[in-house]
Amino acid sequence: MPHFDLVIIGSGSGNSIPGPEFDHWDIAIVEDGLFGGTCLNVGCIPTKMFVHPAELADAARHAGRLNVRSHLDAVDWPGMRDRIFGRIDSIEAGGRAYREGPECPNITVFAGRGKFTGHKALRVELHDGTTAEITADRFVLAAGSHAVVPDLPGLSDSSVPFHTSDTIMRIDDLPESIVIMGGGYIAAEFAHVFSSFGVEVTQLARGPQLLRSHDTDVSETFTAEASARYQVHLNVKGDKVSQTGAGVEVQFRTPDGHHTVEAQMLLVATGRRPNGANLGVEATGVQLGPDGRVMVDAHQQTCIPGIYALGDISTEFQLKHVANHEARVVRHNLAHPQQPISSDHRFVPAAVFTDPQIASVGVTEQHAIARGIRYVVKRQDYGGIAAGWAREDTTHFLKVLADPDTGLLLGAHVIGPEAATVIQPLIHAMSFGQTAHEVARGQYWIHPALSELVENALLGLDVPR
Numbered sequence: 358m359p360h361f362d363l364v365i366i367g368s369g370s371g372n373s374i375p376g377p378e379f380d381h382w383d384i385a386i387v388e389d390g391l392f393g394g395t396c397l398n399v400g401c402i403p404t405k406m407f408v409h410p411a412e413l414a415d416a417a418r419h420a421g422r423l424n425v426r427s428h429l430d431a432v433d434w435p436g437m438r439d440r441i442f443g444r445i446d447s448i449e450a451g452g453r454a455y456r457e458g459p460e461c462p463n464i465t466v467f468a469g470r471g472k473f474t475g476h477k478a479l480r481v482e483l484h485d486g487t488t489a490e491i492t493a494d495r496f497v498l499a500a501g502s503h504a505v506v507p508d509l510p511g512l513s514d515s516s517v518p519f520h521t522s523d524t525i526m527r528i529d530d531l532p533e534s535i536v537i538m539g540g541g542y543i544a545a546e547f548a549h550v551f552s553s554f555g556v557e558v559t560q561l562a563r564g565p566q567l568l569r570s571h572d573t574d575v576s577e578t579f580t581a582e583a584s585a586r587y588q589v590h591l592n593v594k595g596d597k598v599s600q601t602g603a604g605v606e607v608q609f610r611t612p613d614g615h616h617t618v619e620a621q622m623l624l625v626a627t628g629r630r631p632n633g634a635n636l637g638v639e640a641t642g643v644q645l646g647p648d649g650r651v652m653v654d655a656h657q658q659t660c661i662p663g664i665y666a667l668g669d670i671s672t673e674f675q676l677k678h679v680a681n682h683e684a685r686v687v688r689h690n691l692a693h694p695q696q697p698i699s700s701d702h703r704f705v706p707a708a709v710f711t712d713p714q715i716a717s718v719g720v721t722e723q724h725a726i727a728r729g730i731r732y733v734v735k736r737q738d739y740g741g742i743a744a745g746w747a748r749e750d751t752t753h754f755l756k757v758l759a760d761p762d763t764g765l766l767l768g769a770h771v772i773g774p775e776a777a778t779v780i781q782p783l784i785h786a787m788s789f790g791q792t793a794h795e796v797a798r799g800q801y802w803i804h805p806a807l808s809e810l811v812e813n814a815l816l817g818l819d820v821p822r
């Protein structure tokens with residue numbers, strides 16, 4: 358039975374752990390799917406490579422508003438898909454070849470599905486049909502999460518063809534119509550992409566708003582704009598999914614009554630569950646929380662010394678920048694177990710790459726109220742700054758919350774052009790403990806850039822100067 362100094366399960370952020378400091382360790386990487394994990398192959402990167410062309414298509418469609426006559430001729434989906442995956446697939450192949458090749462002589466890649474069989478013992482069902490039993494002094498659980506499929510007739514029995522984010526980006530051609538189930542990040546981004554490419558989109562969300570984990574002002578604005586672009590049904594309770602000659606039919610209820618929607622394709626985007634149970638981590642003594650996450654301490658270590666976890670399998674934040682941060686912590690702690698460092702989850706930002714773009718960090722106004730946190734708030738409209746005039750923006754805004762006594766920032770929420778970039782100075786201020794006034798007046802703000810949104814919002818807060 359081969360024994361390793363370290364076994365890493367999952368080649369997403371887990372693949373960034375082996376570095377020169379471990380050249381003297383015998384390391385195994387176990388990967389059941391594509392090398393490089395979700396973000397590279399079926400997540401952040403390809404989705405955003407579709408989002409940008411979607412923005413170009415929308416710009417061509419809507420430029421008339423700003424007196425530029427243009428129109429969208431066509432979207433070459435197969436060409437776009439092949440360009441995107443031509444690039445991604447070669448990075449995947451290169452990453453695997455690097456880890457398998459002579460540059461990494463201390464690393465063995467096991468292509469197959471791992472499952473714990475006992476204390477620090479893993480069985481790998483290899484893709485070549487054989488099985489490997491391996492043990493190690495240390496493990497890193499970096500096996501991510503998987504798409505959840507609702508328990509609905511037609512879906513749970515797999516009798517109706519449907520896509521998840523794992524498959525939808527490789528379809529042969531654009532459908533004429535698509536039903537998207539879910540009201541979260543993935544549903545929002547794909548609804549944007551497909552509607553921009555001319556597909557008739559129907560989105561079914563079980564909540565009263567889309568993106569309802571966001572600040573209510575943001576989710577209400579987004580829900581109104583999305584509903585104006587494509588068909589949105591809220592407060593949906595799914596009943597049944599059936600196959601039709603032309604595609605699929607979804608039967609559902611809302612407070613208005615029973616509904617049926619037909620479309621050529623169905624995308625299920627109803628959340629992702631951590632892979633701890635699939636990996637059988639309990640066989641090695643590792644504990645799972647009630648939501649299926651592997652339990653870790655601040656050093657990313659599980660209750661079993663030498664077994665660490667990172668990213669989607671254990672985190673509260675299913676985001677690539679969080680998985681990468683946690684991987685850096687695990688890497689340090691493996692090399693320096695006597696001087697471990699902790700993960701910093703104080704100010705985790707996120708963005709939704711829809712149209713309009715959305716970004717957030719820290720508490721929402723609703724959280725502040727619910728938790729009794731004292732705050733002052735300033736909402737700065739894009740329409741109130743010069744860069745917003747250039748865009749004739751009338752609906753979008755940045756909202757910032759601060760402590761009324763100290764002026765320290767508590768949260769920021771942006772909906773509008775380049776939100777994910779606009780928010781960064783506020784993430785910076787929160788992370789480094791800078792007050793609203795320090796940030797607003799301690800630096801120049803380029804005029805007339807979108808960043809003036811941040812400057813004006815901070816100056817508008819009723820906080821000490």
Ligand SMILES: Cc1cc2nc3c(=O)[nH]c(=O)nc-3n(C[C@H](O)[C@H](O)[C@H](O)COP(=O)(O)OP(=O)(O)OC[C@H]3O[C@@H](n4cnc5c(N)ncnc54)[C@H](O)[C@@H]3O)c2cc1C
Nearest residue numbers: 367369370389390394395400401471501668669675676677
């Ligand atoms: C459609 C989509 C879009 C996204 N967009 C963004 C975005 O814009 N920004 C952002 O921050 N985040 C985004 N995310 C989330 C982000 O992709 C994840 O948070 C991140 O990739 C998690 O990294 P990880 O290393 O924890 O897991 P992963 O990258 O998922 O790696 C886990 C690996 O483990 C392998 N594995 C699983 N089980 C086993 C097993 N039993 N044996 C062997 N191998 C196994 C899997 O094949 C996988 O390769 C997106 C996710 C999706 C699905």
Ligand SMILES: NC(=O)c1ccc[n+]([C@@H]2O[C@H](COP(=O)([O-])OP(=O)(O)OC[C@H]3O[C@@H](n4cnc5c(N)ncnc54)[C@H](O)[C@@H]3O)[C@@H](O)[C@H]2O)c1
Nearest residue numbers: 507539540541542543544563626627628629675708709710
């Ligand atoms: N831009 C980004 O950073 C980005 C993009 C995509 C995904 N992600 C990450 O991936 C995660 C997964 O994305 P997601 O959109 O699948 O999850 P999500 O948690 O954002 O949204 C899940 C949605 O599905 C609904 N839902 C859950 N169970 C359901 C059921 N049984 N029936 C009907 N609806 C149900 C929820 O109400 C919610 O609207 C996100 O939470 C996010 O962390 C990030």
